[in-house]
Amino acid sequence: MPDRPPDRERIVITGIGLTSPNGNCLQDFRASLLAGQSGVVPFTTRYMGEVLAGVCNFDELKYQKRKEVRRGTRAGSISVYCANEAIANSGIDWEQTDRSRVGVYIGTTEHGNVETENEIYEISKFDYDTSVWSHHHNPRTVANNPPGEVTLNMGITGPHLALGAACAAGNAGLIQAVQMLRLNEVDLAIAGGVSESIHTFGIFASFQSQGALARHEDPTKACRPFDLDRSGIVVAEGGGLCTLERLPDAIARNATIYGEIVGYAMNSDASDFVLPNSNRQAECIGLALKRADLAPCDIDIVSSHATATGQGDIEESAALRKAFGDESRPVINNTKSFIGHAMGAAGALELLGNLPAFDDGIAHATINLDRPDPECALSQIVANEPLDLGNVDCILNNSFGMLGINSVVIVKNYV
Amino acid sequence: MNPDEIRLVILDILASIAPDEDLSNLDDDVAFREQMELDSMDFLDIVMELRKRYRVQIPEDEYIQLGTMSSTVEYLVPMLRDVQSLA
Numbered sequence: 001m002p003d004r005p006p007d008r009e010r011i012v013i014t015g016i017g018l019t020s021p022n023g024n025c026l027q028d029f030r031a032s033l034l035a036g037q038s039g040v041v042p043f044t045t046r047y048m049g050e051v052l053a054g055v056c057n058f059d060e061l062k063y064q065k066r067k068e069v070r071r072g073t074r075a076g077s078i079s080v081y082c083a084n085e086a087i088a089n090s091g092i093d094w095e096q097t098d099r100s101r102v103g104v105y106i107g108t109t110e111h112g113n114v115e116t117e118n119e120i121y122e123i124s125k126f127d128y129d130t131s132v133w134s135h136h137h138n139p140r141t142v143a144n145n146p147p148g149e150v151t152l153n154m155g156i157t158g159p160h161l162a163l164g165a166a167c168a169a170g171n172a173g174l175i176q177a178v179q180m181l182r183l184n185e186v187d188l189a190i191a192g193g194v195s196e197s198i199h200t201f202g203i204f205a206s207f208q209s210q211g212a213l214a215r216h217e218d219p220t221k222a223c224r225p226f227d228l229d230r231s232g233i234v235v236a237e238g239g240g241l242c243t244l245e246r247l248p249d250a251i252a253r254n255a256t257i258y259g260e261i262v263g264y265a266m267n268s269d270a271s272d273f274v275l276p277n278s279n280r281q282a283e284c285i286g287l288a289l290k291r292a293d294l295a296p297c298d299i300d301i302v303s304s305h306a307t308a309t310g311q312g313d314i315e316e317s318a319a320l321r322k323a324f325g326d327e328s329r330p331v332i333n334n335t336k337s338f339i340g341h342a343m344g345a346a347g348a349l350e351l352l353g354n355l356p357a358f359d360d361g362i363a364h365a366t367i368n369l370d371r372p373d374p375e376c377a378l379s380q381i382v383a384n385e386p387l388d389l390g391n392v393d394c395i396l397n398n399s400f401g402m403l404g405i406n407s408v409v410i411v412k413n414y415v
Numbered sequence: 416m417n418p419d420e421i422r423l424v425i426l427d428i429l430a431s432i433a434p435d436e437d438l439s440n441l442d443d444d445v446a447f448r449e450q451m452e453l454d455s456m457d458f459l460d461i462v463m464e465l466r467k468r469y470r471v472q473i474p475e476d477e478y479i480q481l482g483t484m485s486s487t488v489e490y491l492v493p494m495l496r497d498v499q500s501l502a
Contacts, residue, residue, distance in 0.1 A: 066434035071456070132467050135459045 004293070007247045011178045012414055013258040013355070014250050015090025015243035017082040018192075020349050021054030021236050021339040025085065029349075030356045032338065033364035034386050038220035039339045040234050046121065046201040052214060052222045053198040054236025054340035064153065073115060073140050074196035076149030078239035078345075079106055083150045083190045090243040091255060092188070094154075103186035104147040104160040105176040106241065107169025107193035109343035109401065111162065112141030113200040146194050158186050166401025167305070168266070169193045170240060170347025171409045175264045177244045187249065192348035194239035203343075207233050210274070212309050214340075223341075224368040225306035225334045226313050226376045233307050234340030240348030247414075258355050259395070259411040263292025269404025276312055281319035281406050285396065288408035289323075296323060298394050299330040299410070301363045302380075303350045305398040306334050307341050310373075316398065317376040326379060330396065331389065333382045334366035347399030351409060357392040358413040420500040421488045424468070425461075432460040443484035465491070469498055 016026045021039025023029030032039070043053035060069050060077045063084040069077055083104065087094050119137055126132045139145065147160035159180070165172035170193030177191035197203045207213040212232040216222035224230040242258070250257055265287035269277035289296060302320060306313045324330060335350040336342075342349050357363060369383040397409045416424070422443075429438055429451070436451050447453050461481060465471040471494050473481070480490035 067432075067452070070432070070434065126467070131472075132463065135456060135463065139456075 009182045010247040010260055011181050011244050012247050012250050012260045013242045013411070014245050014255040015086040015092065016258060016352055016355070017085025017087070017089060017242070018238070018240040018349060018352055019056045019058040019078060019081055020238045020342070020353070021056055024056070024058040026352060026356070029353050033335065033353050034362065036365065036367050036384070037338070038367070039236070040219045040222055042219055043198060045198070045204055046117070048201055048204055051204050052216065052219045052234050054234060054238065054342060055198065056237050068153065071136065072149050073145055074199050074237070075108065075111060075146040075194050078194045078196060078237065079146040079150050079241065080153045082192070082194065082239040082241040083154060086190055086241045086243050087154070092243065092253070097188065099155055100157045101187040102156045102158040103177065103180050103189045104150045104156060105163060105173045105180065105189060105191040106147040106150070107163040107165055107171070107173035107344050107347065108143070108146060109166050109169055109195060109197060111143055111145060113202055114196055115140040117200050117202060150190065165407065166403060166405050167341065167343055167346055168399045168401040168405045168407035169344040170349065170351070171264070171397060171399040171407035172266065173348065174244070174261065174409055175266060175407065178261050178264060181244060181246055187245070189244040190241055191244055192239070192241040193344040193346070195237050195343035195345040197343045198235050198237045203235055207235070214308060221368050223308050223337050225304070225308045225337050225366060226317070226373055226378065226381060227308070227369050228371040228373045230308040230310070230313070232309055234336070236340035236342040238339065238342035238345040238349055240345050240352045242352065257414040259358060260414045261409060262412045263288040263294065263410035264408060265291065266405070266407045269406065271404055274402050276315040276400055277404060278315040278318035278322065280404065281316060281398070281400060282322035284406040284408050285319065285323040285398070288396070288410050292410045292412070294394060294410065296325065297327060297329060299324070299396045300389060300392045301354055301357060301395045302330045302332045303354050303395060303397040304332050304334045305400045307336055313373065314375045316400070317378050320378060328380065331363045331380045331382050331387060332378055333363050337367045337369070347397060347407060347409070350399070351395070351397040351411065354395050354397070355411065357389070357395065361388060361390050361392055363387045363389055363392070416495045416498050416500045418488050418492055421491050421495055422484060425484060425487055428461055428464045431464070432457050441484060446482050447484070469495060471495070
């Protein structure tokens with residue numbers, strides 16, 4: 001068994017900023033998750049007409065001038081909002097913070113598609129004259145645009161990185177932050193994931209061509225992980241960023257500690273472009289547990305990745321059975337059933353929405369689970385109504401993505 | 416378009432690229448950059464908008480003509496003389 005790490009290698013979450021289709025701060029997001037409040041609505045996208053999507057309504061001008069919004073990207077605005085909210089929530093004296101020691105690590109599924117589609121549409125109105133292609137296209141589409149906009153907005157001169165990790169990206173951002181803090185590269189990290197994906201028609205069209213785009217006459221019932229009547233993915237936008245610090249630094253400033261990241265793992269399926277692999281997913285879960293020095297029975301809540309595609313749900317269910325057996329704990333819930341698939345933000349949002357369980361002892365549900373798919377066969381799923389567990393100490397967050405990228409983060413209550 | 420109409424067009428472009436600025440007291444004979452937060456990318460937006468709206472191609476070595484409102488209007492008058500105002 002691994003030794004407990006020295007305190008300077010223990011990394012804690014001390015501030016949270018988020019925007020989700022059903023809440024623009026942790027308190028509202030959590031309230032929506034406990035109330036069964038969906039954030040999925042009809043949404044009009046270029047060329048395709050009406051689709052369903054998770055749409056955020058945060059105030060972009062809370063932390064940006066109108067000119068900054070115009071100059072940048074939606075992913076940038078989401079990042080700026082969440083980063084500022086996280087710093088405000090952390091109680092850190094930002095004016096006195098050495099910003100050369102702050103790192104920004106933001107996971108994204110993709111970046112640049114929105115701007116490229118917009119520019120092609122724009123030049124189509126000029127007979128494809130490329131002289132009207134925007135000079136803003138390059139700074140808007142470089143992969144580091146979202147975290148870069150955060151540094152510009154907040155005067156951060158430490159490192160910034162976008163972590164391209166498909167739909168495992170939210171966890172990947174957090175993991176990068178943990179590693180950089182342990183390496184003493186930074187003293188404070190702002191990390192998580194963001195998504196602007198609903199503003200590209202291509203992601204909807206591609207899922208549609210794949211036969212994996214959800215449709216339902218009632219938008220709130222469209223995303224149905226583990227349910228026999230699922231019809232595919234609901235694309236969402238959103239962002240979830242948190243401040244992470246080394247434990248002694250957080251204690252020294254008497255910070256509120258939302259939880260400690262005690263374990264993480266990432267691996268690759270090496271088996272298919274789009275189809276997941278339960279064996280590799282189970283290995284990823286096992287590696288995270290081993291690093292955390294935890295047994296499967298120590299986990300209270302598994303925040304599942306399931307996206308409401310047949311193959312995805314079934315493979316993750318198989319991975320969870322391999323990793324956890326058929327015990328009553330951990331219970332398993334799912335956030336996408338409420339908000340859709342927030343892509344790069346998914347892993348972060350899904351973890352952050354579960355963290356209040358350390359205080360209230362409640363596992364929020366997986367909604368829209370009316371006819372459980374027998375091929376998923378998970379007895380521990382929290383179906384449709386929240387479950388009062390009494391006490392929650394450990395949450396394990398799954399996040400998997402295309403090209404076979406898997407990520408797992410385990411957060412433990414800090415007491 | 417006459418000079419007054421061209422001035423309104425430039426004001427409209429400036430309002431779109433610098434939406435936080437108050438343009439009501441713009442001095443036509445003082446450089447835009449001395450009165451507003453305009454960087455080189457914003458400046459290129461002025462060139463781009465003129466290209467999109469009126470198909471005006473401004474050579475790079477003539478960008479200097481777009482320094483103030485007065486010089487901009489004066490520079491554009493011969494180019495836009497035959498263009499109908501949209502206002």
